[in-house]
Amino acid sequence: MVAERQHLGRLYDQLSRYEWWRRRLAAARPGTRLELRKRLREPADLDAWLHQRTAPRNGASVLDLGCGFGGTLFHFARCGQVCTGLTLSGYQANKARLLAERFGLAARCAIRQQSFDEAIEGSFDVVLAVETLFHAPDLQRTLDNVARSTAPGGTVALVEDMAVDRDATAHPAARRLLDEWATQNMHTIADYDAALAASGFTAHEAIDLTDQVLLPATRDFAARRRRLSRLRAVLPFGRSVVDAFVGGLAMEELYAAGQLRYRAIFARRDSSRTP
Secondary structure: OHHHHHHHHHHHHHHHHHHHHHHHHOOOOOOOOOOOOOOEOOOOOHHHHHHHHHOOOOOOEEEEEOOOOOHHHHHHHHOOOEEEEEEOOHHHHHHHHHHHHHOOOOOOEEEEEOOOOOOOOOOEEEEEEEOOHHHOOOHHHHHHHHHHOEEEEEEEEEEEEEEOOHHHHHOHHHHHHHHHOOOOOOOEHHHHHHHHHHOOEEEEEEEEOHHHEOOOOOOOHHHHHHHHHHHHHHOOOOHHHHHHHHHHHHHHHHHHOOOEEEEEEEEEEOOOOOO
16 A cells, blocks of 8 residues: 555656756746646636635635645635645645745645645645546545544535446456556445445535536547557656656547546535544
8 A cells, every 4th residue: 555655756856857858948937837637618707606606704724635736725725715735746835835934824834745645734725626436546535534633513525537337347448557556446426436435424505517627639549549559668867757648648538438527526424423
């Protein structure tokens, strides 16, 4: 388990370096385009949408699981919340801390490098997980741990790629996705519903955003895999980044086949239950 977590952390480090410098070379203004997630038609600003739907009070404590470079974290901090971000990537954590200082948000933002299965210090009114729990080896264990750090009556907001059902894991692209993304399991919609309930959360809203996901128009997946394979063969370094793109291509293939859905779930921690 520790070895798998370390491997995933290294993968995040490598991908984050690539994304950071790709955006800098594309002349993105420093501090912008920090999101490491899918682009949507609507809501175009996912951070604002999440803030509106979770409606945290001023001064509320917010935990962002998989905070990346801090985009979501900084949005909530600017709105008056006190925020903590967790990431497996040391590179992401260092960049997020530097940006928090640059934006004058360091007093409202703490960024930690740690696994989501380790004890999380603090109690939080709002917990966010955007494209994060897909990699959880044991979804129930992770959500049990999250529940222990969620204040009674607190809100958890998940936005995740979810398999339609167990049959989706038999699709040929599913194995490529899991292998290239250092991930054990592909969790289903039913898995999320059951794990949240068992952890002491009551879901009050589920929104399917699949039709809003912006994916490349081309569906010639075999040709794109061949191009990536040729690129990987000639690269002297950075092959793991290419492998991650192969995994991303497999995810596109699963969406095209109707085997994945992009869903948001909002749930409250039952104040009468102890996870």
